[in-house]
Amino acid sequence: MxxxxxxxxxxxxxxxxxxxxxxxxxxxxxxxxxxxxxxxxxxxxxxxxxxxxxxxxxxxxxxxxxxxxxxxxxxxxxxxxxxxxxxxxxxxxxxxxxxxxxxxxxxxxxxxxxxxxxxxxxxxxxxxxxxxxxxxxxxxxxxxxxxxxxxxxxxxxxxxxxxxxxxxxxxxxxxxxxxxxxxxxxxxxxxxxxxxxxxxxxxxxxLDSFTAAEVAEMVGRVLPGPAEPSFTWTVAAMSGGHPLVLTRLLRALRTAGVRPGEGEGRVVEIGRAVVAASVREVLGHLPDHVRDVARAVAVLGEESPDLVGALARVPAVLTESAVAVLRRAGLVARDRPDLVHDVVRSAVLQTIGAHVLADLRNTAAILLSDAGRPADKVAEQLIRMSYGTRPWMVPMLRDAACLAEREGAPAAAVRYLRHLLEVKPDDVPVRVHLARLLVETDPSEATLLIKEALTLTLDVRKRAEAAVEFAMACIAVDEPAAAVPVLIEVLDDLDLTLGPGSADVDQELRTLAESALFITGSAERSTIASIRDHIDRMGTLPGHTLERHRLLAVTSLLTVTGDCSAKEAVEQARQALLLPGDALAGWPQMVSALVLGFADEVEESLGALDGVLRYAEEKGAVHTYALALSSRASVLYGLGMIPDAMADARLAAKIADMQPRGKSSRTTRITLAGLLIDRDEPEHAETLLAQIEPLALDRSVWGHPWFLMVQSRARRALGDHDGALRLLTACAESIDETGSANPAFLPWWADTACLLAEMDRRDEAGQVAERGTEVARRWGTARTLGLAALARGVSASGRASVGLLTESVEMLSRSPARGEHARAEHLLGRALFAAGDQNAARRHLRAAADLARRCGALALAKAARRSLIDAGGRMPEITSSMVDILTGTERKIAGLATSGMSNQAIAQSLFVTIRTVEMHLTSVYRKLGVNGRAELRSVPWAQDGDPQIPEWVFVSLGRRRAET
Incomplete structure (x- = not known):
């Protein structure tokens, strides 16, 4: 010590x-x-x-x-x-x-x-x-x-x-x-x-401020025990590296018994007091005009000397010299004309009385406005004022909120609008604007705000705009049914008030409200039939306005659940995405992407979702980002890309859980549960499914049957065939009730046929397979046709089964559904083994195990390996890491190759010939199913991982990473 x-x-x-x-x-x-x-x-x-x-x-x-x-x-x-x-x-x-x-x-x-x-x-x-x-x-x-x-x-x-x-x-x-x-x-x-x-x-x-390394050295000398980097960073940030402040802070931390391994909270708490005392001491030795300049800089931040001088009432020449004095005193940063840290700013402002500070902020706002500074710079002063807002300040706050929203700073926009709402609590447009932003970060509060807004006005247009935002908030909180009666009432009022000859802008407002009704009503089992009938009567949607394209996106999704072909659905989805730029970013683009994914237009689907993710990041739209991740996870899951889908789903769940009153959405949990089953973790999957509220789920058109199908897969993986069959029967009934005939939407019939075949109830399996085949042929994608052949193949026996399963393998190999392809290979291998063709059986069973492993489908890979061993084949144990199938030398060479080393460099580092490196890399490519170095870098070397939440999400939610 x-x-x-x-x-x-x-x-x-x-x-x-x-x-x-x-x-x-x-x-x-x-x-x-x-x-x-x-x-x-x-x-x-x-x-x-x-x-x-x-x-x-x-x-x-x-x-x-x-x-x-x-x-x-x-x-x-x-x-x-x-x-x-x-x-x-x-x-x-x-x-x-x-x-x-x-x-x-x-x-x-x-x-x-x-x-x-x-x-x-x-x-x-x-x-x-x-x-x-x-x-x-x-x-x-x-x-x-x-x-x-x-x-x-x-x-x-x-x-x-x-x-x-x-x-x-x-x-x-x-x-x-x-x-x-x-x-x-x-x-x-x-x-x-x-x-x-x-x-x-x-x-x-x-003598400048201490560097991070020097701060770490002092922490090690003064405080006992090893220091975490985050602890040292916090000490450096709180002290600014200023030697005297750092010394006082370390002494105070030691006196308080703080150890370097503890959290940063106490460092911040103690540091604030130490910094405040040091700042007061420094200011006390400075001339009056320098103190005035320090307070002006604390209020204005990084600003020009003329504005700082005007606020401090100090001539420009003296202002610049005063800033230089403050910089030498360690209060102003060396690289910019602002205080070194917000803790120093708080300490300087504490030396000013409340009334004086309010006057300073008022004057600062006027100076910034007169100087033509951006609205957000002025607004930052206004929201910190302790007395009423003047009339000229209201439009400034509105402009600042719009600017912050455009620049992807929703947390700032929310602050401005909250302050404005305190001044004008009955302003409906302000409430609606604030709610639209809060949908991304706190949808529960957004719904309350809009409910209040709907009671504050009788203006039909304002009510319609509020109802549309209410629908988006209800979707965000997984309660779309709550928006349906509100939207119906608003549409009736619009029809009565506006009439058929209303202006184009009013017609667009009606179309927007109608699209909101369709997206919320189509999610509810009780209303989807009427929504579908309404869309059938609408006919072709003319024009290329944003609202009509949003409506077209909704109708394309409803087309998927109906009795149509993939070609029709793809055409509608592509039309919905015709508008350039970010006009459709958000749920319309996500809906269209899902439709394209169902139709096996994978590149377009993932490209559209990537666009939504970029848009959400640029705008700070947290909820949209999480929803897009969840949607992409669903598409990747259907492609058999288990590790990638797992990463997206986990990140979506973590972001959703960060939000106020946050909880992972039902769709994200169901997707995660399905992925866990494929990962051979059915118990974990059931635990996750049990956390979903059943009452809300029962009303869902999409979630209810999907939940039942995933739950049935968990039961089946745990050996409960009867329970799994009951769940699949309920899944079929749920789909029939909503009139959703599309085989790609939920292939419950393929699961049911396979389960009945395992239970030796082949006649019943055949009936279900024929039903699935009929709708699969109308849809017409290679995936659904391959699943139909698979369902018929497991229902048959002998050579007929082999022939149908061979057809399934061929069809699915042409589709992007690698997981289904692996399943078909496994079933074909077992059928060949039962038919006495062991060589062919081993070939297909090995292919099934390799393909399933590359997909990350460990349960299927292990099952295929067991079948392969039963057929007389050999294969190493299946583990969660693809690297485990490589030998030690192969693993080492593959690791060096992915790091960017050439074959010659690898050979020199391992003291082997280039030919030896090439031979081992060829073996690595064959085992991992990749075609070269570029694909080797994308191999999921480890299935597990903890996805990191992007920093912008914390900023948009107004939080720090340390708080989580």
């Missing part, structure tokens, strides 16, 4: 370079090369501690040291600094004249011994200056001399003139002069120390 004394001196820790520089000058002085060092730094920068460490170190051993610290109270006393320097070596007044030290230096006595014989201190005439130089030379007769002056800015003029005189005549003397100056303090003799430095060869050492 470091004691209190050493803690107070720790400010020179990490100043290795500075100490080495001073030591080099001492060595030069010993060799007869005089030197001058100008040491500069703000208050608390560690000048005094560094000088103390230097003088007490080995470098000065055996030298004569004269050191003194100048004091403001002695500025007016002639020769006060010289007297302080020589006091340790000057004998008493009655013995001084006879001392050998004063041989040839008698004229120095009046300057060194004021009041001798009633004399006044002499002027700095040549005899006095020369005598003092002789005195210094006498001291150097026995060895080198080090003269150290701290706080030289308060040195008296006579002493400074002598130092200059001495240095001009110090050639070949063993002398080192060190002048330490506080940079933020104005010198009494203006520019004297600088002038001395300008006239003589000098080394200037500027």
């Amino acid at each position: 470091v004691d209190d004394v050493s803690v107070s001196q720790d400010t020179f820790i990490g100043r290795t370079t500075e100490l080495e520089s001073l030591g080099a000058h001492v060595a030069a002085a010993r060799a007869g090369q005089p030197g001058l060092v100008h040491l500069t730094g703000g208050a608390g920068s560690g000048k005094t501690s560094l000088l103390g460490a230097f003088l007490a170190g080995d470098a000065c051993r055996g030298m004569t040291i004269l050191d003194a610290s100048c004091r403001p109270a002695q500025v007016g006393t002639a020769w006060s600094t010289v007297q302080a320097l020589f006091r340790p070596v000057v004998p008493a007044a009655d013995r001084a004249p006879a001392s050998p030290l004063f041989r040839g230096a008698q004229h120095a006595l009046p300057a060194l011994l004021p009041g001798t014989a009633g004399e006044q201190p002499p002027a700095p005439t040549h005899p006095v200056l020369h005598a003092l130089r002789v005195l210094a030379a006498n001291l150097m007769a026995d060895g080198p001399l080090v003269l150290v002056l701290d706080d030289v800015q308060w040195c008296d003029e006579q002493s400074l003139r002598w130092l200059d005189f001495l240095l001009r005549r110090a050639s070949e003397l063993p002398l080192l002069v060190v002048l330490a100056q506080r940079t933020e303090a104005r010198p009494v003799v203006s520019g004297a120390a600088t002038a001395i430095a300008a006239r003589h060869p000098v080394t200037t050492i500027a």
Whole structure:
């Protein structure tokens, strides 16, 4: 444990370079090369501690040291600094004249011994200056001399003139002069120390803030135990690297018993108090106009000197010099005209009374507005005012919110609108705008805001706009049914009020409300039939407006659930995506992407979803981002890309759980559960499914049957075939009730046929397979046709089964559904084994295991391996990592290849031939099913991982990563 004394001196820790520089000058002085060092730094920068460490170190051993610290109270006393320097070596007044030290230096006595014989201190005439130089030379007769002056800015003029005189005549003397100056303090003799430095060869050492490495060193010296990087970073951030503040903070942390392994919360709490005290101390030693400028900078932030000066009521010339003083004091950043840290800002603002601060903010807002600064700069002042908003401020806050929204800063836009709502609580457009933003971060609050807005106005247009946002909020909270009656009422009011000949803008508003009704109503089992009938009666949607394309996106999704072909659905989805740019970004683009995914137009589907993700990131739309991740996970799941789908689903769930009253959406949990079953974790999947609220799920058109099918797969994986069959029967009934005939929507019939075949109920399996085949042929994609052949194949037996399953393998191999392809390979291999063709069986079973492993479908891969072993084949144990199928050498070479090393470099590093590297890489490519280095880098080497939430999500939610 470091004691209190050493803690107070720790400010020179990490100043290795500075100490080495001073030591080099001492060595030069010993060799007869005089030197001058100008040491500069703000208050608390560690000048005094560094000088103390230097003088007490080995470098000065055996030298004569004269050191003194100048004091403001002695500025007016002639020769006060010289007297302080020589006091340790000057004998008493009655013995001084006879001392050998004063041989040839008698004229120095009046300057060194004021009041001798009633004399006044002499002027700095040549005899006095020369005598003092002789005195210094006498001291150097026995060895080198080090003269150290701290706080030289308060040195008296006579002493400074002598130092200059001495240095001009110090050639070949063993002398080192060190002048330490506080940079933020104005010198009494203006520019004297600088002038001395300008006239003589000098080394200037500027003591800047500590680096991160130096802060870490101090933390290690003062606090016990190893420090986490985040702890050290917080200490550095709170102190700004300022030596004095850092020393005080570390002492306070040690006194409070804080250990480096603890969280950063206590560092922040204690640091605020330490910084506030240090800031008050620094400001207390500064002139009034500098303090005024500091407060103006605290209010305005990074702004031009003319605005800072106008707010501080200080002339521009003085403003710039005041900022320089504040920078030297460590309050203003070195690279920008703003305070170093928001903690410092808070500390500066605490020195201002509440009324004065309010007046400053009001004046700052007017100055910024008059200067034409962006609305958000003005709004930041307005929302911090403690009294009422004036009329001119209302449009400024509206403009600031719109600007923040466009620039992807929803948290800022929400702050502006909340403040505006406090001023105008009955403003419906403000409520609707605020709710639209909160849908992305706090949809529950958004629904409450819009419910209130609907009661505050009778204007049919405002109600329609509010109802549309209410629908989006209801979708976000998984309660779309709540929006349906509101939208129906609004549409009726629009029809009654506007009439058939209304303006185009009103017709577009009606179309927008209608699309909101369709997207919410089609999600409810009780309303989907009427919604579908309404769409059938609509006919072709003309025009290319945004609202009509949104409506087209909804109808394309309903087409998927109906009795149509994939070609028709794809055509509608593509038409819905015709508008350029971000016009359709959000749920319309996601809906269209899902339709394309159902139709096996995979590249277009994933491309559209990637576009939504980019848009959401640019706009700070957290809910849209999570929903797009969940949608992409569903598409990837259908493609058999289990690790990628798992990463998206997990990230979507983590983001959803971050939001206020947040919980992962039902669709995300169902997707995760299905992925876990394929990962051979059915127990975990059932636990996840059990967390979904059943009442809300029962109403869902999409979620209810999907939940039942995934639950049935979990039951089947756990050996409960009867329970799985009951769930699949319920799934079929749920789909029939909503009229959803599409086989690609939910292939429950393929699961049912396979399950009945396993239960040796092939006749029933055949009936279900025929039903699925009929709708699959109408849809017409390779995936659904391959699943239909698979369902018929497991229902048949003997050569008929082999033929149908062979057809399934061929059809699915042409589809993007790699997981279904692996399943068909497995079933074909088992059928061939049952038919007595062991060689062909092993070939297909091995292909099934390899393909399933590459997909990340561990349950299927393990089942295929067991079947392969039963058929007389051999295969290593299936594990969660694809790397496990490689030998040690293969794994090492593959790792070097993915890092970017060439074959020649790999061969040299492993001391093997290039041919050996090529042979092993060929084996790696074959085992992992990739075609080269580019694909090798994309291999999911480990199935598990904890996806990191992007930093912008924390910003949009107004939170810090540490809070989670």
